[in-house]
Amino acid sequence: MSYIGTKTKKVTAYGRSRTAIIAVHEDFTPIKDKENIPNRLLHSPSANKRPPLLVKPSSNDGGNVRKPTSSLIQKGGSDETKAIQHVNIKQPEVQREKEDQRSKDDRQEKQGEETQRGWGHSRSSRSLLVVRRTPVKRAAIIPHTPPPKQKSSKGGKKKRQVISCVEIVSNKQSVQPPPQSLAQQIPNQPSTISTIPDVAQNISALTRQLAQINISKPLDLVPSVQPTKSLNRLLSTCTTSTVIPLDDLFYSPAFRGLFRYRADHIIRKIGEASYSEVFAVKMKDEELVVKIIPLHDGRSVEWNVEEHGGRDYPERSEVEDVLREVEVTKRMSKLPGGGFVEYKGTFIAGGIYSAELLEPWDQFKSTIGSASTRPDCFDSEQLYAVLVLNDGGIDLESFNFDPVKGWEQAVGVFWQVADSLGRAEDWARFEHRDLHEGQILISSHPQTHTQTSNHLDPSSTGIKTTIIDFGLSRLDQQFTFEPIYAELPEEVYEGVGDQWNVYRNMREVVRDRWEGFHSITNVMWLHYILKYMLHRIPSLRKPSLPGPLRPVRRGTGTRSRIKPDPPTEAALEAYAMLCKIDEAMKNSLVGKKGRVDFESAGEVVDWGRAMGWVE
Incomplete structure (x- = not known):
């Protein structure tokens, strides 16, 4: 041309x-x-x-x-x-x-x-x-x-x-x-x-x-997922129905959409369990809890314990167990009156742990200590279930009670947990079955009613409790009333200590009928929490009467003490209340004559109202 x-x-x-x-x-x-x-x-x-x-x-x-x-x-x-x-x-x-x-x-x-x-x-x-x-x-x-x-x-x-x-x-x-x-x-x-x-x-x-340019993640960084019936069911309950690379999860629109504001995020590790690592992700003034659970996909892993300092390969959960926990968490977050952790979303992620997660993991280990294996051992084919929950505060094991009002706060913890369990029993025939000190979160609350002593009201006690972690819980489904439950793993019966005794006591009561409703297990765990606060928390010291003994009065032969100030008197009353509850629950569980018979957490709360301790 x-x-x-x-x-x-x-x-x-x-x-x-x-x-x-x-x-x-x-x-x-x-x-x-x-x-x-x-x-x-x-x-x-x-x-x-x-x-x-x-x-x-x-x-x-x-x-x-x-x-x-x-x-x-x-x-x-x-x-x-x-x-x-x-x-x-x-x-x-x-x-x-x-x-x-x-x-x-x-x-x-x-x-x-x-x-x-x-x-x-x-x-x-x-x-x-x-x-x-x-x-x-x-x-x-x-x-x-x-x-x-x-x-x-x-x-x-x-x-x-x-x-x-x-x-x-x-x-x-x-x-x-x-x-x-x-x-x-x-x-x-x-x-x-x-x-x-x-x-x-x-x-x-x-x-x-x-x-030829592809802006999506390269295929070699996304695990090759072999879809199973259980995995498809889990994906159908998640916030997104696709697998997201773990190092991209916190930048994905679906995850960032769970926050009220969009900003740069900060990650820190706040806890761990046998089957999960727990991190907190913060954007501006809002913080959410991220629970990362490795999934067991049937692959065998070569692992030399001696080469890794005697540590075993991290535990991985079955997909069916995670699916059950997600369903229970969703259900209990809707309990009228609250008391259970608020569910935000679930994701399925894959790939190796990034430096963004390993750095806070290392910092947690160096400052607090860790019994887990460093998660950099997972390969690029590993899948994880990531539960996103509302931040409920600090767990009971790590919470520092107030030096003056500590025992009043402890009373509030007990009655709020008992009330939440009682309402859950009536609403969904719920049993927690694993309610130790790491499963109760405590957060500060504005104390606006200082003149009242309603221990169920956070505005009176200054603290608010939240129950978490339902991996072993049992409840009825909302419409079908079919039970959702899990049998306890055999290894929990081999431990030594008060917590492990509760597992063994539950087995004697349930007698392998784990699908049934046995509300007395909630009483067992309430008693365990009560004894833990009375004897094992360093910041809760047994209160004592103030001042030295006065001189002996002539003609009486007795000594008298100075009348305690109002804070000390309130601490003494709170401590005495917890001791009476401990005695009543212990007698009920061992079957002593003349005992108060507690069959559920709701009955414990009703007894507290009859005693004038709660409103």
Whole structure:
């Protein structure tokens, strides 16, 4: 296809330093002011005024580029024409006039000069254009994959680009440069004018390269999931039904959508269990708890205990067990009156632990200590269930009670936990079956009712309790009333201590009928929590009467003490109350005569109301 004599102008491709020769039609408005234009540039024959090229929206490019109606661009199927079809140029104001009466020899000489430049086409049907340097607010658009939007420059000023003799005011926002690896593959364009075939070739090559770019996670970083019935059921209950790389989880829109605000997050480890690691993720002033549970997928793992300092490979949970815990957590977070942890969401993640998680894990071990194996031992095929919960505070084991009001707070902990269990028994026939000191969280609460002694009211006690972790719990489903339960693993019967005694006592009561409802197990765990606060918390010291003994009064032979101040008197009353509850519950559980018979946590609360201890 020949282009000798074609009226052209130099245009730079959008956002890059390459140029193209764009053929322009000859039937433009004649130049009226001939005096200001050199005669050597006046070569165009006169033509009638023609409006700018009309355009129609194209359905193939997302509405960003319109299809020109010019006959030059519409006809022909060559690569050069296709390249032009992708270009939409809103023409600047151009003028032309009849060319001077020049001799045929002069025109041939001009044609020879242009042929030597490589333009080698006839100019019989088109003439050279004269383009004024007057800035025109038009845009030249080359279709391409839209880059991510960036914030506009300060003051909202439009960025201006000058292309040859035409000034273009770009309404597009600033864009990011292409990736380094892709930019290196684009050949450097010369500063001189390039031919249309070059532009077409470059656009075609760039299009192929962009088509090969995949912004999703590389496949080798996402575990190859073999879907099972249990895993599909678990995915169906999750916030998203796809597996997310573990190192991308905290940046995913689904996870960040659980927070009220979007901001940079901070991760710290706050706890651990036999089957999970617990972290806190904070954005601004909001903090959520993330429980990461490795899933057992049936794969065998080679592990040398001696090479890892005598530590075993981390425990992994069965998918069915995690599914049960998720369902129980969802159900109990809706308990009227609260008292159980608030459920936020669940995700299935895969891959290795990133440094973002390993660094807080190491810090936790160096400051507090850890009995778990460092989770960097998991490979890229490992799957995890990630439970996201509301932050309920500090667990009972780590909570520091107030030096003055500590025993009043302890009374509040006991009655609030007992009340939550009692309501759950009536609402869903619930048993926790694993309610040790690590499963009760305590948070501070504004103490606004200091004149009352309602131990069930957080505004009176200054603390609020939350029950967590339902891996071994039992309850009835909401509509079918089918039980959700788990049999206790055999290893819990082998431990030594009060906690392990409770497991063995439960087995004697349940007698392998774990699907049934046995509310007395809640009484067993309430008694365990009570004894733990009375004897094993360092910040709770047994209160004593203040002051020395007064001298013996004459004629009486007795000594008397100074009357305690109100805080000490309140501590003595709270401690005495807990001791009486301990004695009553112990007698009930061992079956002594004259005992108070407690069969459920609800009956314990009713007894407390009868004693005038709770309202």
